[in-house]
Amino acid sequence: MAATCMLALASLTAGASAQDAPVSPGLALNRFNPAPAGDRMFGVQSPYVAGDLTPHASLLFDYGRDPLVLKQADGTRIGAIVSDQLFLHLNAGFAFGQKVMVNVAFPVALMQAGESPSGGGMSFTSPSSAAIGDLRFGARVSLIGTYWDPFQLAIGGYVWLPTGDASEGSFVGEGARALPQVIAGGRVKERFVWSFDLGPDLRRAVIYGGPDGVAQGTTLRTGAGVGILLGEERNFQIGPEITAGFVLDNDNDTPLKRATNLEAMLDARYRFLENFEAGVGVGTGLSAGIGTPQVRVVGMISYTPQMKKPEPPKPKDTDEDGIIDDQDACKEVKGVTNADPAKNGCPPDSDNDGIMDAQDACPQVPGVGSDNPAKNGCPPDADDDGIIDAEDACPQVKGVAHPDKAKNGCPSDKDEDGVIDAEDACVDIKGLKTSDPATNGCPGDTDGDTIRDDKDACPNEKGKADPDPTKNGCPVAVRVTETEVIILQQVQFDTAKATIKKVSDPLLDEVAGVLKEHPEIKKLEVQGHTDNKGSAFLNKRLSQSRADSVKKALVSRGIEADRLVTQGYGPDKPIGDNTTEEGRQQNRRVQFVIVEKVPKGSVTAPTSAAPAPATPAPAKPGDTAPATPAPATPAPAKIPVPAKAPAPAKAAPAPAKAPAPAKAAPAPAKAAPAPAKAPTPPKK
Known part of the structure; x- marks a missing residue:
């Protein structure tokens, strides 16, 4: 358009003229x-x-x-x-x-x-x-x-x-x-x-x-x-x-x-x-x-002046009590708000208990009459413990305030162990209810080592008494973590052999005892490690033989063979510096790594776990190392290195002195202390 x-x-034809059709x-x-x-x-x-x-x-x-x-x-x-x-x-x-x-x-x-x-x-x-x-x-x-x-x-x-x-x-x-x-x-x-x-x-x-x-x-x-x-x-x-x-x-x-x-x-x-x-x-x-x-x-x-949006008119409030006249049942008298329209804005009985606010000691809470002006109009408190009956879980027995509604107004139980303070032999320490007044409300002995849990640095592992509070009740040479059974002494072997020295029998006895106390450890890998001196192949073979010897020793102490797998890693997994004597001593070690666990106390049918690596047969001269590498293992817990490494053990060393055990992995509420000074590892 x-x-x-x-x-x-x-x-307008050609014959038309301007006079015939004038412009308007x-x-x-x-x-x-x-x-x-x-x-x-x-x-x-x-x-x-x-x-x-x-x-x-x-x-x-x-x-x-x-x-x-x-x-x-x-x-x-x-x-x-x-x-x-x-x-x-x-x-x-x-x-x-x-x-x-x-x-x-x-x-x-x-x-x-x-x-x-x-x-x-x-x-x-x-x-x-x-x-x-x-x-x-x-x-x-x-x-x-x-x-x-x-x-x-x-x-x-x-x-x-x-x-x-x-x-x-x-x-x-x-x-x-x-x-x-x-x-x-x-x-x-x-x-x-x-x-x-x-x-x-x-x-x-x-x-x-x-x-x-x-x-x-x-x-x-x-x-x-x-x-x-x-x-x-x-x-x-x-x-x-x-x-x-x-x-x-x-x-x-x-x-x-x-x-x-x-x-x-x-x-x-x-x-x-x-x-x-x-x-x-x-x-x-x-x-x-x-x-x-x-x-x-x-x-x-x-x-063009801008139009301002007008403010809505303020509702009328004749008595200036904050309640607008349209909602005030007493427009000419100051009052207070009330959910009842017939009382809203009227002089208050705020809690509707029949006692006017001017005489009510608790004007916002419905109560009962009392000759005591300080309690008039307040809720009843039958046991007179200062906690009103409506909030008192023990209204007939004097008690104390408590944030837990189920305990508010009940007799005091400071440690909240369910034993009231008047009957609790250990008022400030959570404990167990017993029939013996001397032990009622005191902590138990979880691991049964006769050392009370509150004084036991390792309440979940049997141990021995020790004047050091950080070691009291802990095993001497063994600790159990989520991933490893840590030994604080090393298994001693004859030089360049897999023969375990007699000095390590007490250590292996304790390891076996710990495994018996922890049936939830379903599969444990016994690892052998060496330093990097000498042939890597021979080192690996030696480490495998030593791991097998340790397994055999544990089986002889009553540990099921199917709970144990062995692996010799030779020098492949150092934890110390092989360029120093101290580091090499750290690397010559036996470790116990937890491969599989089940909940403690549960009965579980055996599961098909990955087969443990086969123990290699002794190599003949000229043999080469296997082509397939050993399976990966969890990173071992690091054992603290002593400030100065002791002299290596001789061919027939005296038994290594067991260090004072550090606090074992305790119950979750307690932090695990660092292990004590590491013992001298055996000489390869």
Whole structure:
């Protein structure tokens, strides 16, 4: 659809003359009708009244391209009667009581141009100079809603006074006319504004271009617009608006497309310095009616005080007791809040116990009467222990306060072992209830080593008495962790052999005893390790033989053979520096690594664990090491290294002196102390 206005010459024959069909004077061509200052759209009225005794003003520029073009009936362009129009609209308004708005607008054509075309025996004069338009007065009255409401309704309109030039070729004046309107709109969730107006534009009926030209006159005009509010302060608005006009005085059956004005525009505006706005709009014509431009551009700057959202009125509170009259059952007397509407705001019996607050020692808690003013109105306390019966777990027996509701008001049990202090032989230490008053409430002996748990540094492992509290009740040379059975002495072997020396029998006895006490250790790997001196192959074979010897020794002490697997690692897993004697001594060792565990005390069918690596047969001279590496084992617990390594053991050494055992891995509540000084490992 063409975006220009057309004056078809189909009926203007070559024989016609200008005298037969004179051009009608007094045509106000511009169809852009600016909304009053302070409204939300450029060309559509808003229904609200912005303020009370509040002024608004704006300067608005409006440019239209090709609002009136002469064309042949087949659409061939002859020339633009009006090719350009630039108007300045001076707009001012005044708001009264947020109900009535009056405004005035004065249009000035700053620039007009055209090509003065002729055709079909007719010639048209184009404007060529600035001119004053018709002065417009307007008013509207708000009927429903205010500036902030989602739906608002108003009536209003405009009248034009004939102040403009209405002569032929001026295109700015048309004489007196009026436009009454119904206006609707609103503001939705602080995110959108919308406006709509509708009314008849009452103007003189003329036919522009002679009897068979284009009918002009009373026109039904309407417009609608939507604005999206952006920014934290909602100070930026963008959105479309559309305006339309349909000529009703169509006495010569002008085709609808030339008797209709339809424009669409996208506009944006920004509020700054709180009370000022600037905006711009760009649009296009969507019909071929007279005055519809191909392109329209609008620019505006205005002064329009920002509307502040009113604070809701404070509810009335006659007696100033903080309870509004609508909810106060005693409006003239100060009172307090009450869940019962019949008592809310009245002088209080806050706890509804029948004792007025002025005499109630516990006004917020229902209670009972008492001759003692300090207890009057307070809840009962039968045992008089200071804890009310409703919260006293032992209301008939004097007790003490306790955070546990089940113990509050009951006799004291400091250590919370279930034995009250009056009967507890160990008041400050958790213990067990027994029939013996001397031991009632005292700790037990979990491991059965006759050393009481609270004095036993290793309460879960049988041990011996020791004056050192960190060793009391602990095994002498063995500790059990989650991953390893740690020995604090090393198994001694004959030099370069797998023969265990007699000096290590007590150590192996203790290891066997520990394994019997820990049936949850289902599979234990006995590991043999050497330093890096000599042949790696021979070292590995020696370490395997020594591991096998240790297994055999444990089996002979009653340990099931299927609980033990052996592996000789030779020098492959050092824990010390092989470049020093001290490090090499650390590396010559036997370790017991836990491979599989089951919950202690449970009975579990044997599970198919990964088979233990086969014990290699003694190698013959020239044999090579096996191609398949030994399976990975858990990282061993590190045994502390003595500050200075002792001299290596001789071929038949005296038994190594067992170090004072460190505290074994205790029950979870106690931290495991570091092991004592490591013994001298055997010489390879």
